[in-house]
Amino acid sequence: MNTPTKRRGCFRNGCLALVLLPLLIFAGLFWAHRSSQALPDRFVLVVPLSGGIDEVRNESSSLPFLPSHESLSLQELLFVLNHAVADERVREVLLDIRGIHTSPAKIAELRDAVEKVRKGGKKVTAFLRSAEDADYLLATACNSIIAERGGFLLLDGLKVESLFYTSPLGKLGVQVQAAQWKKYKSGIEPFVRTGASKEYLEQINALLDEFYDDYLGYVSKRRGMSRSSFEALINNDPLVSAKKAQTLGLVDGIASFWELQRQLTRKVSGKELARDNDVFVSGARYRSAVAWPQKGESDERIAVITMSGMIVHSAGEMGEGIDIEMLKNSLDAALEDKAVKALVVRIDSPGGDALASADMLQMLDSAAVKKPLVVSMSGVAASGGYMAALAGKTIFAQPLTITGSIGVYALKPNISGLAEKIGLGRDVVTRGQYADASTPFKPLEGQAYNKFVGASGEIYDDFVGKVAASRKMSIAAVDSVAGGRVWTGSRAMKAGLVDRMGGLFDAIHAAQQLAKMDMGKKLQIILYPEQKSWFESLLQGRSASLSDRFAAAVKQQVLHELLPQRQLTSMATFYEMLLTSGQLQMLAVMPSDIIID
Missing domain, CATH: 3.90.226.10 (2-enoyl-CoA Hydratase; Chain A, domain 1)
Known part of the structure; x- marks a missing residue:
């Protein structure tokens, strides 16, 4: 009796269809995308x-x-x-x-x-x-x-609104200790005051005056009306x-x-x-x-490296911002590419972790020795963001860029009151005088508090020294424009903190000149951190299978559409981390966010 031979492998019934159908669908989608x-x-x-x-x-x-x-x-x-x-x-x-x-x-x-x-x-x-x-x-x-x-x-018109959390947190039994260098570094105020300091109000009023002046001046000029007429409309109708x-x-x-x-x-x-x-x-x-971002007429390139968001040691700390590894990978790629003749570092950051900011400046300084480096400031390049900018041979800013904020502060939460309210007991056994000093369950006291404040001062002195060396200013001159003071780009140029007014393309043009590239030819631009296309992301995954990566990409996109990433302000991001981690944080961050809506 003859027994039918079973088909094995991919040629058994239905298997070929299971393989070909997804490929045909994928090819159809790819063709439709290319056609579009x-x-x-x-x-x-x-x-x-x-x-x-x-x-x-x-x-x-x-x-x-x-x-x-x-x-x-x-x-x-x-x-x-x-x-x-x-x-x-x-x-x-x-x-x-x-x-x-x-x-x-x-x-x-x-x-x-x-x-x-x-x-x-x-x-x-x-x-x-x-x-x-x-x-x-x-x-x-x-x-x-x-x-x-x-x-x-x-x-x-325009307004700036500030919230102060000291009283509501106190009702919960939460207090925050702070070290501030110096008085204009007002990022600590929401946690230690119930209202704004005169230094904070001085800065905010100066910034708002410039923004409002630009608003009235630009609109009245473009619409052919007097400045007073437009301002009267804002105030009356x-x-x-x-x-x-x-x-x-x-x-x-x-x-x-x-x-x-x-x-x-x-x-x-x-x-x-x-x-x-x-x-x-x-x-x-x-x-x-179109050819993205810009196709050149020769093989010579300029790399635009973007530092956007909070500065952190590791992006795992908060799912956003620029971390040390990301910047290192971008610099390594740009420096290893022989066709890249100059670097433009584009900064849109209010700062962040003080030590991470210092590490990034060191990396950028090292890169600037190998290839010309120009800095372009976007909406904000302040505190740790300004520290990173010091590596630039030339620093460009928009007249309304928010920059400066050269200063440091440290925050430490104390939840002893909250623990008492809820009846939370605690027993600690230590070895070492300061082993339990940084706990959120008690305030810093005595020598531990002095060291907390002293550490902030040391970082501030180091920051001022870096600015003095880079900008060729005396320590006293830097301190007179530092202390946490915030500047617009136009005022920062007068203070010696930036070099020229201009946007991204102005910085690219300056980098082209520094690299002695042919100014008559359209240059090629590449962007870092490298953003991979959806197709590259599918093909270059290291661990999961192609089908798993495809499914993950679809899931990520759908979730992103249904639940868009919430926008966190520069301060709120670190405040969230501060209160959830309970750890001391040494920060070089802008004291506030200013947006126009």
Whole structure:
């Protein structure tokens, strides 16, 4: 009797289909993605702007066939607009603005980018959806402003709000001990005071005066009205309808977004708006279709290394920010690449861990010996962020960049009152005089407290010494502008803390000159930390299988869309770590966050 032979391996029934079907689906998605990147011969570039504008995008491996609502980062916006200037396919640019909440310097740099597009001969239109001050300030950089039909403008001015936690924490039985170097380093105040100090109010008022002056001056100039008229509107009639805004000359037209699309479609293509019209290209699609970030005319390159977020020893401490290993890997890659002739370090950081900041400066100083290094400050480069900037041969800042804050403070929580309230007992056996000194269950006292304060002073003296050496200033001169004082970029230049006013492209141009590169040729730019595409992330995973990495990428993207990462302020991030860890923290951090909304 003949017994049928069983098929084994991948040719048994159904196995081949299980292998081929996922591959066919994957290939189809890949082909669809590649096809979607082809751009029409003439189109309107639509750039959505909303929420907080991060320096760089946190998600580097988003799947192309899943929709993403994440806004473009500041650097993506700058490069997209820079590409658009010389791209003949881009006939107009439309900024779709809805609720911007970001720093004054970032708005100013975006304004500069919009002005560059205008000077390149292309019309830029702003579409405002019930705008507030930041939205309107950016919109005034455009050729025309269209308000959404039925919308409004809320132009009520600028404010800074501070919260103080000393009393509510005291009711819980929690106190915080602090060491402050020096009196302008006001980051300790929310935990040790019930109201702002005169030094803090002095700084905030000075910053707010500059931001408000820029706001009034820029808007009145661009809209052809007197400064006093615009300020009177803010003070007397802050909430206006779209119709009244047009009457007052604040906007140029009123339309729904659909109506505006119809107008632009007829203007660009001569046709009516329809589903098959390919007139509008989103900023995200355009970014994926062009050579990124910039293709050069030779093999010579400039590396832009971004330090964005809190400075920490290890990113594992908080799931964000710049850590030592990340910076080291970026510097190593840029220094080993022989085609990279110069480095631009782009800083958007309020500082962070004082010792990690010092380590990063040492690494950057070492890199600057091997290749020219220029620093570009973004929205904020203060405290530990300013310390890192000291490595630059030239330091660029925007006039409204927040910088300086040369100072140190230390915080230590004491939860003895809370322990007593809940009846928590504690018995400790130690060896060594200070073995239990840093516990959160009791305050520092006597010699232990003196050492706590003294350590902060030593770090401050070291910080001041670093600034003096780098900026070629005396210790006394540095101390006179340090002590925790916060400066705008324009005032910091007068104080000798930065060299020149300008944005990212100005710093790149200066690096090109320092490296003696051919100034007549368009140079190639590479960005670090390296952001891998979704395809590279799938192929380069080290441990999991391809299918597992694919599933993980889908899961990560879906979770990111459903539960976006919450935005933490510079102080709140460290405060959260302080109160959850219970450990002493030695910080070189900006005392506050200032955003315009």
